[in-house]
Amino acid sequence: MLDIKRLRDDRDGVVAALDRRGDSFGETIDRALALDARRRDALTEVNDLKARRNAVSREVGTRKRAGEDADDLIAEMREVGDAIDALDAAAKEAETSLHDLLLHIPNTPLDEVPAGGEEANRVVGDGGAEPAFDFTPKPHWELGEDLGILDLPGGARVSGSGFPVLRGAGARLQRGLINFFLDRHVERNGYTEVRIPYLVHRSAMTGTGQLPKFAEDSYHIERDDLWLIPTAEVPVTNLESESLLEADRIPLHLTACSPCFRREAGAAGKDTRGLLRVHQFDKVELVRYERPEESRAALEDLTRQAEELLTDLGLRWRRVLLAGGDLGFSSALTFDLEVWAPGVESWLEVSSCSVFTDYQARRAGLRFRPAPGEKPEYVHTLNGSALALPRTVAALLETHQEADGSVRIPEVLQPWVGMDRIAVAS
The missing domain is CATH 1.10.287.40 (Serine-tRNA synthetase, tRNA binding domain)
Incomplete structure (x- = not known):
């Protein structure tokens, strides 16, 4: 706050x-x-x-x-x-x-955030080559159905729309992506992996800013007053809530994979086909506690780490600076990362990287002592998706599809997936 x-x-x-x-x-x-x-x-x-x-x-x-x-x-x-x-x-x-x-009062945007709504968002970076085809590329839901890896009717039968099921090589592809992301963040980027609860107290949701404003968009278990997490940001950010950390624990860099549960999927007439907008999805999250004077530079570092994954997967991507009217409630500055999906001919958001200054820290009681004997200060918190799975999978299938209906697995990902392509079973 x-x-x-x-x-x-x-x-x-x-x-x-x-x-x-x-x-x-x-x-x-x-x-x-x-x-x-x-x-x-x-x-x-x-x-x-x-x-x-x-x-x-x-x-x-x-x-x-x-x-x-x-x-x-x-x-x-x-x-x-x-x-x-x-x-x-x-x-x-x-x-x-x-x-x-x-x-109920949102965070104040940093000076570099432009005024206006979604129309004022600005593309401030890009990477990767635009995929070229000598055939008409299919959307991922057609590819997934033809390959037998995406089962939307099965998910609808057990949970309703917005709960997709991946089968066979599709499930293996997603598991490989998760392991690739986590290993990269731990081994190259220096994060500590954590396994976190998927149900949290009201105080944790309040600490990161989901409550009270977004109560209607969240899944709530009234009997126990526990909330299904909309993102791993919630439990990971709150792991040190109401704590005073000593100087040698800052910066603190954590990563976690979790399912994410969101009621708002498909709201306001958004495209709900395939994996584009769902109520439950997996995501690898990066969370950082930083000293206030280092948080803006840390956002660049975090965003670059997500961009590197997209480049390594052979996807065309762009970085978008969000305008004030499109900014998340708790964020002071956000970069969205979008990938080009040639089958649906759309840019899909696969990551949102934000710095929250001391806004979440004040709500959650996250303080540190800059040096022994000095007065405590609030940390600055950051988080970013690196990456969210459904749209990453969708863009990967559409970008690396072949004329025969098979899908190439990027070379960097093959050790985690154990195959070089997904093909129709003969």
Whole structure:
């Protein structure tokens, strides 16, 4: 969440930054500041009354030792105590309301984030060659059906639409991709792999910013008040919640593979064919805790690591700087990575790499001590998909398809998949 001190010191600057998201937050910020003022005024009065109560208590003792009547002072002490209780309750109420309001205010974009909506997104990098064919390339769902590796009807029978099933070589391809990604991040990029729970507490979802805003887009088990994770970002980021890390633990780089569960798949008329938009999918996630002064450079490093995977898989890709109106709720700056899928003739998002400054850290209580004896600071958090599987698989099938309906496996991936192509069984 945003620092209330920052709102006090730079109200207009915060409002102007949030305006680049396309919504006006001036009134919301003013309500937050009013609640903050109410809380602080109540606490000031409490402190003044406690000082008065202490003085009266001493005077009562003095009178009693002198054998004098102190009933009037005792009565005053009761009134002061009642007033303190009322003011404490008022301060607590204002603090609770303020905290709830701050949870609904998104992060402020960094200066380089352009204003506007999706139309203002900017392509700022690209790589890989455009695939060339001497035949009309098929979309991945036709390839998958012909090869017997994609079973959409089977998934629909057991779970409904948006829950695809991969069979045979398709399942092996996805497992190989996951292992390739994880091994790359651990062995070359220096991440520590973690296996994480797929169900988390409400506090974890709140810490990364999924709650309260996106409750309707998430799967919730009401009996236990546990939430199915929409991304491994949630449990991995919160592994050190409410902690104070010593300087030698920062930076902290973690990677995890998990299923991701999202209700919003297929919303707003989006294309739901094949693997393009699903309710459950696997993703390899990168999460980083960084010192504040190093977080922007760390985003470049993280994004490059995802881009290298796309290049090695022989996919055409581009980097897109998201405008404020297309920015995630908790993000301060995001690069989306998109791959070209020639079968559907579309760019597909396969990664979103973001820096959150101290926004998530304030919500989750992620602090570190810059050096022994120094005052604690909030870490800066980052995460990125490296990579999300469904659209990566879709783009890989469509890019490396052959005229006979088979699909080549990129050479770099063959040791993890154990084959050089997927062909129709004879």
